[in-house]
Amino acid sequence: MKNISLIALCLLAWPALAQERPAGITAQTVFPAFDASAPACTPPPGLNKALGFAKDNDRDFMDGVDFGLRKAASDRGLDYRVDVANNDAAKNAEHVRAFRTANFGAVVAAPVDSPSLAGSLQEQMWAGGYVSSIVAPPATSLLNAPQYLTGKTLADEAAAYIRAHFKKASVVLLTHDSLEFVAPRFTAMRDVLETMPEVTIVADISPLTVDMEGGFATMKTILQAHPNVDVVLGADTVVLGALSALRAEGKARPDQFLGGIDGEPGAVGEIEKDGSPYKVSVSLASPIFGYAMGQHAADWLEGKSVPQAMDVLPVALTKDNLGSYRADLSDPGAVYKDEKRRDAYLKFYGNICYDTRDRYVNFPWSSETK
Known part of the structure; x- marks a missing residue:
């Protein structure tokens, strides 16, 4: 009888457990344009104002992401830490778990192996934290290029x-x-x-x-x-x-x-x-999208609505436009504040905040149909 009672209790508790650990949006979904005027919601309770970057390796492209995140964290008063996995999937997941253990309110991930990292990212989201991932789901706010x-x-x-x-x-x-x-x-x-x-x-x-x-x-x-x-x-x-x-x-x-x-x-x-x-x-202007991720992380921790997805738009660099491009990358904060300049690099979709965090992106999102 004791065993039967225990099983019954577990079955009764299952719906509540399922609600605490939602699967997110798993079906292909077309998000509308981001609504910057969407009402704010509840700031996530009990999380540190800290942003962690789980970096896959030290190639220049990811160094640019690090640069943008670091600048945004400084501008918004967030503690910042980067951990480099050196292409080791187990270390990549370990770093995300370490951010969660340290109660970081926001994590950005460059996955080495997205399936093995997914569970750690979900734990961060289930705890109320912000997660942005580069290309591969799951994420509160998923970045991709068309x-x-x-x-x-x-x-x-x-x-x-x-x-x-x-x-x-x-x-x-x-x-x-x-x-x-x-x-x-x-x-x-x-x-x-x-x-x-x-x-x-x-x-x-x-x-x-x-x-x-x-x-x-x-x-x-x-x-x-x-x-x-x-x-x-x-x-x-x-x-x-x-x-x-x-x-x-x-x-x-x-x-x-x-x-x-x-x-x-x-x-x-x-x-x-x-x-x-x-x-x-x-x-794909990694310092600029890195800066945007850092800004969205800070917005999330203040209870604001942030994009569910972000396009980083391709720009063909030639000798003719390198000067203006380098100026933009050296000061991503100025680009982010200037809507016209920002829109040449980034496009935002959907809305999500702490109160709607169960609507995180858990499918390989793209703005393209082809």
């Missing part, structure tokens, strides 16, 4: 260059198709290039690692079979590795078109060099 548009922006720049400079062009695509959240970038590149009879895609391959070393090793292998490459497209860090391989093999030429995504400082530096094959980097 990935197809991002890839198309780069491919359109490459296509224009090819038409102006080549009768025939050998193209290498350094992809990450196994990463479902960024795979539409490479679909867009193929869609653009496959309409061009002057283009031959000689390699369409994912490097083993998404870094300069991976790009270098993959490009070295490609050059053995295709020693004359005209165009290389991919993420900046990988394409920078490919450029190093081209130079090491004596195959780099001023008329080549190398282009990447992320606005990495190394890529921007190459664009500025006379005679560099690196022509374009599609920026």
